[in-house]
Amino acid sequence: MTDIFLIMFAAILTENFIFSRFYGICPFLGVSDKPSTALGMGMAVTFVMTLSSAATYAVYYLLLEPLGLEYLKTIAFILVIASLVQFIEMFLKKYIPTLYSSLGIYLPLITTNCAVLGAALVNIQEQNSFVESVAFGFASALGFTMAIVVFAGVRAKMQFSDPPKAFRGFPILLIAASLAAMAFSGFSGMKFS
Amino acid sequence: MKNSIGKQFKEGIITNNPTFVQLLGMCPTLATTTSVINALGMGAAVIVVLTFSNLFISLVRNIIPKQIRIASYIVIISGFVTAVELLIKAFFPAIDAALGLFIPLIVVNCIILARAEAFASKNKPIPSIIDGIATGIGFTFALTCIAFVRELLGTGKIFAAADGTGGITILGDWYPAASIFLLPTGAFLTLGFIIALVQKISSVAEERKKRAEEPILAEGIEETEITEIIEEAEVKEGEAQND
Numbered sequence: 001m002t003d004i005f006l007i008m009f010a011a012i013l014t015e016n017f018i019f020s021r022f023y024g025i026c027p028f029l030g031v032s033d034k035p036s037t038a039l040g041m042g043m044a045v046t047f048v049m050t051l052s053s054a055a056t057y058a059v060y061y062l063l064l065e066p067l068g069l070e071y072l073k074t075i076a077f078i079l080v081i082a083s084l085v086q087f088i089e090m091f092l093k094k095y096i097p098t099l100y101s102s103l104g105i106y107l108p109l110i111t112t113n114c115a116v117l118g119a120a121l122v123n124i125q126e127q128n129s130f131v132e133s134v135a136f137g138f139a140s141a142l143g144f145t146m147a148i149v150v151f152a153g154v155r156a157k158m159q160f161s162d163p164p165k166a167f168r169g170f171p172i173l174l175i176a177a178s179l180a181a182m183a184f185s186g187f188s189g190m191k192f193s
Numbered sequence: 194m195k196n197s198i199g200k201q202f203k204e205g206i207i208t209n210n211p212t213f214v215q216l217l218g219m220c221p222t223l224a225t226t227t228s229v230i231n232a233l234g235m236g237a238a239v240i241v242v243l244t245f246s247n248l249f250i251s252l253v254r255n256i257i258p259k260q261i262r263i264a265s266y267i268v269i270i271s272g273f274v275t276a277v278e279l280l281i282k283a284f285f286p287a288i289d290a291a292l293g294l295f296i297p298l299i300v301v302n303c304i305i306l307a308r309a310e311a312f313a314s315k316n317k318p319i320p321s322i323i324d325g326i327a328t329g330i331g332f333t334f335a336l337t338c339i340a341f342v343r344e345l346l347g348t349g350k351i352f353a354a355a356d357g358t359g360g361i362t363i364l365g366d367w368y369p370a371a372s373i374f375l376l377p378t379g380a381f382l383t384l385g386f387i388i389a390l391v392q393k394i395s396s397v398a399e400e401r402k403k404r405a406e407e408p409i410l411a412e413g414i415e416e417t418e419i420t421e422i423i424e425e426a427e428v429k430e431g432e433a434q435n436d
Contacts, residue, residue, distance in 0.1 A: 019377055020377055021224075022220050022223045022224035022377065022380070023220060023298075024220070025219040025220045025223060026217075026218075026219055026220065026303055029216070029219060071275065071279060072275065073297075074271050074274060074275050074278070074297040074300055075268065075271040075272060075275060078267055078268075078271050078300050078301070079268070082264060082267065111267075111301075112267075112301045112303060112306060113301070114220050114298045114301040114302075117297070117298060117300065117301050118294060118298060121294045121297055121298070122294065125294065164389075165393075165396070166389045166390070166392045166393035166396070167385075167389045167392075168392075169392070170216060170385070170388050171385040171386065171388045171389035171392065172385070173385075174381045174382070174384050174385030174388065175381065175382060175385040175386075177381040177385075178377075178378045178379070178380075178381030178382040178385065179378075181376070181377040181378045181380075181381055182373075182376075182378040184377075185376055185377065185378060
């Protein structure tokens with residue numbers, strides 16, 4: 001039980017997907033400046049990442065490993081994630097239309113979000129068990145959501161600031177991200193094992 | 194033909210650089226630029242994958258139904274990524290250890306999918322190969338620039354091997370290595386400053402172009418006067434920059 005807690009804690013803070021591992025930077029820099037939109041995106045990612053961690057675990061240990069096809073894991077995982085996203089989209093559209101209307105537009109983007117494939121590959125590399133894999137996927141997505149929601153707020157404030165002309169847009173955003181990354185690197189001193 | 198090749202290279206490397214101008218593929222850009230060798234390794238992997246995926250997508254562009262084209266592109270790309278991953282594991286284990294999961298993650302690198310969708314799916318195989326090489330070199334160039342700054346400021350050395358040994362010492366013992374440039378903080382900071390520099394250069398170049406065009410429209414001005422006006426403008430600009 002403590003193991004699971006430690007994995008989740010590390011995934012959210014010390015090994016945050018955005019500020020320490022650099023997975024999912026594209027949506028992080030591309031997402032809008034409205035915290036509510038960022039939260040919608042984050043929730044969609046959390047939903048998909050938790051399910052895809054379970055699905056890729058099953059595919060790897062029940063299908064690829066017995067057949068000796070471990071080297072095909074990248075192809076297999078990206079197919080699993082793409083079809084899972086498609087399936088979730090159809091399921092939500094049919095059975096939970098309210099959730100679909102709030103998450104629907106973010107779902108197609110998630111296939112090419114490297115955080116999802118990254119989490120699946122990290123799980124295999126670290127040889128996590130099934131429960132650990134799901135916990136890691138869920139917690140990493142929470143850390144991702146936290147980062148994009150906080151940053152949407154920073155971007156909203158940034159519209160009122162007046163940086164030098166050359167720094168407008170992405171550069172000032174990256175510098176703000178570097179300050180946030182510095183804060184997160186403070187957590188890396190914490191050792192649990 | 195020769196002209197269009199040159200244009201494609203110029204576009205891929207400078208005017209439409211995937212990293213600095215289009216701002217695509219940021220994850221490997223930030224993660225693998227801790228040393229120049231790592232950046233070159235990552236860049237080489239992307240050049241190979243991009244060239245072959247562009248070639249194949251261009252070859253099958255008329256066979257794939259429109260509705261499932263993105264899914265087919267991803268499968269083609271991930272096939273090449275797996276091949277490159279196995280080759281790097283076999284021949285360059287140190288680079289594989291340093292780059293880690295970012296080699297399989299080339300699959301979801303937006304640059305490759307963007308070139309497949311925007312170029313290879315609409316053009317013949319040979320221009321697609323050239324586009325793949327040009328864009329790949331542009332990506333490698335960008336990565337190398339960032340890695341150069343980070344490695345130089347972070348360790349004082351340059352071209353250290355993937356396992357951290359060797360390298361040419363440029364900043365001597367007097368330089369206290371600012372290891373923060375090797376941390377995520379330094380990655381964001383360096384990229385931010387480099388993109389700001391690129392934006393500055395492109396805005397200055399645009400203004401200069403505008404100023405050079407304007408006097409020509411006015412009648413009765415001799416060419417020597419035009420150059421004088423441009424020189425004057427440049428002097429003013431220099432003064433403005435000094436401020």
